[in-house]
Amino acid sequence: MQMTRRKLFATAAAAGAASALSPLGATPLLAAAPAEAFKSTGVYRYKVGDFEIVQLMDGARTMPMPDNFVVNASKDQAIKAAEAAYMPDGKVTIPFSPMIINTGSKLVAIDTGNGLGAFAASKGAVGQARQNMEAAGIDPKKIDIVLISHFHGDHIGGLKNADGSPAFPNAEIKVPATELAFWSDEANASKANGFNKAQFPNVKKMMDGIKVSTYEPDKEVAPGITSIATPGHTPGHNSFVVASGAKKILVQVDVTNIPSLFLRHPDWHALFDNDGAVAQATRHKIYDMASAEKMTVVGYHFPYPCVGHVEKDGAGYRLIPVAWDPNG
């Protein structure tokens, strides 16, 4: 007797026969949603010990590679490095990501993004941190401490609302003492490199009227959060170690800008770096340590969600991004 194979499920068998026909009969297919209907939401939550951290996507700037993006390498070399990271059409993309840390006793922000003024000026390309804070359910009024790493506009731009009022009205705003001294003295403008010289008016605009306190390196600037002097990018640039229990991460901020250029080529000087040679030395010091200790590293301009590990690779380093785990 020939065995009759029993079909395991009903409708599939029927549909197999109807494969060339519309399975919907008279039901019309609906029109698709209009183009540009979707929106990325950049909220990445992860744990470090008992601390809960949110990386906020603040947006990204995509531009043709500037002529002097790498001060001590050619534009062609810079474009080749961007192309090696599959950035198309000779362009470079720089993302931005401030973060919020819930230590259990305090809500701490590290940097603030480009801010709502930049959001308007860029037609929403940057300055998205505020809307992503809302998506994450974080109320700026509940932030207890804002740690400012340095005074570039993409880090302090979110300190104020569009009308100039404080964006974090109940927070202590803590800034590096060296950074405050540098940027508040107009005599330093003439000593700064081109990019940084041009930042002085914006720093004045963003910081004027903001009540701040200062911090030194190697201090606990918030519960479980320690400052580290990482100068060169700016004179008072600080990074942070965030530690809870046996776990810790290194928040490197702008020790490197985008990894595809400046981790792969740590001796390249970005036009944003006020003192390229000092920044280069800081970069090697930090990444020799981070790679040797297999530290988890967070970069303000790393590919979102901006968390990874760094390995030595030839004369440079390579970023191994974490796998996004929504339950991690």
Next chain:
Amino acid sequence: MQMTRRKLFATAAAAGAASALSPLGATPLLAAAPAEAFKSTGVYRYKVGDFEIVQLMDGARTMPMPDNFVVNASKDQAIKAAEAAYMPDGKVTIPFSPMIINTGSKLVAIDTGNGLGAFAASKGAVGQARQNMEAAGIDPKKIDIVLISHFHGDHIGGLKNADGSPAFPNAEIKVPATELAFWSDEANASKANGFNKAQFPNVKKMMDGIKVSTYEPDKEVAPGITSIATPGHTPGHNSFVVASGAKKILVQVDVTNIPSLFLRHPDWHALFDNDGAVAQATRHKIYDMASAEKMTVVGYHFPYPCVGHVEKDGAGYRLIPVAWDPNG
């Protein structure tokens, strides 16, 4: 006359003097939000030509490395490969990401995630695609076409609501003809490997009562979307090329599972692969092509947002993830 340096902004100078004091005076710091208050939102939108695509995070499973995760390598080798990707504590994390494509005329889903049944069973670890569709503003009732790549539970689990009703009530559900034939014939269960043998009851549960049509490889299965036979993982496993204008991407689905194991070691056979040797041959064929043509590749189990490029690296391949660009 000695020059008096003018301080550029007001409050900073005042605050510099008050650095050791609370800048808030009598204002009490607010209590932090309770732990676990934050939530990742996995919605990544990008463009391919005129098409708008959303990668939906469906969650991730993290587990101690299973004994037979790699059929033809030792557990120690598998753990070492996971550790090389900085997965901690001998564990392995597998993420999941279905996608929605707006072609301008149709809303097309590629696979459906683990589904709401798995969401409940996993306490929310997987099956998050539905809530992320909501976050993206995508109504399941408006999906016109659902393309199923193959019949594993993490791809078809979202076809039904928790009550068994169709999750995409107005969509044409298109499945590979070979896949339908394989899974609908119970005689094949005895020929399948262990993992796939165990999938038969779940396939029946998920597909029973679902009205489907079938597709063949190398066909335009939706506007601008072409099927490619990529067998081995399952007999009827299909991948897709999504093309609009001069741009295209390769949606490889499960040609590889997680890159840290199976792109780095393309000759390793995952326990999920029904025919490891065929899957291995498919993997080399697809990735020799993708690396030579520098194609943008999407992987269902790649680190979210699951989009990148693949390079040859020694005997294997390496994934270069895209930089998340919310304006891309």
